[in-house]
Amino acid sequence: ATGRDHTHLAAGKQHEEIRFRDVASQPRKIISSPTWSGIESEEVCYNAGWTNVHELIPWRTLSGRQQLYQDHLWMRAFGEALCVYRPPVDLKTITTEVNRDAAEGEPHVVLNFITPHQKWGIHSTYSDNLLMLTLNRGGPVIWISETDAAKAGIVDNDWVELYNSNGALTARAVVSQRIKEGTTFMYHAQE
Incomplete structure (x- = not known):
């Protein structure tokens, strides 16, 4: 009171x-x-x-x-x-995986991955109805800078795989000049 x-x-x-x-x-x-x-x-x-x-x-x-x-x-x-x-993550923890992909000829970039809250809902609420799905790409997406996308051979709307020592995910790429080089992000709680 x-x-x-x-x-x-x-x-x-x-x-x-x-x-x-x-x-x-x-x-x-x-x-x-x-x-x-x-x-x-x-x-x-x-x-x-x-x-x-x-x-x-x-x-x-x-x-x-x-x-x-x-x-x-x-x-x-x-x-x-x-x-x-907190300094950037020591990449020695995933060096083996990155080197394996490079040896197999797979294009790749190492990025900082952040998960901000989305703009149009609270967690997943209101983001999975038809109207909201038509305002974006209608599925899981990650945002990546034009520079990093070019390095990895990614074009807008490509399917990409992201991974770290905790797991992996697959999503469509949104290539944007708004994203800082060296960073990728995925809005929080995409269902």
Whole structure:
């Protein structure tokens, strides 16, 4: 409890109802409330910390503030109570696999693989309906820079295989100038 009145956040929407069939047919905007840090408003662009700043609602952390320090025993045991720099992965762990592919004449590039959240849904929710599938390529895709694609002989929409010591995946390539050389990414939770 903040000791402050936040009923005005939902003013004008107290009669709205969200039913399962509504959500199943298409996404619905939620009603602003103190339990969610964003705000739904025609005057304010969405941002995840709006109510924390403007309504003085504490952040959902032990201190009630934004924090970089994680005072948890298991985080401290790993030496990561604060943000730490991690150098690029030592490629000696996969050198055998990369050299094998090179020896077999398979084109390849070694890239940093990141998995950001997607733009159009929450995890896999709302991303697998027909409308959303027609807005993109309709299946698993990885994004790769034009430079890295050229090095590996990849053209837009080619099927590619990505692998590391944890496993492998197959997806279509989206060749884009927006991607930094040396990096590839796949939106989080593609189903």
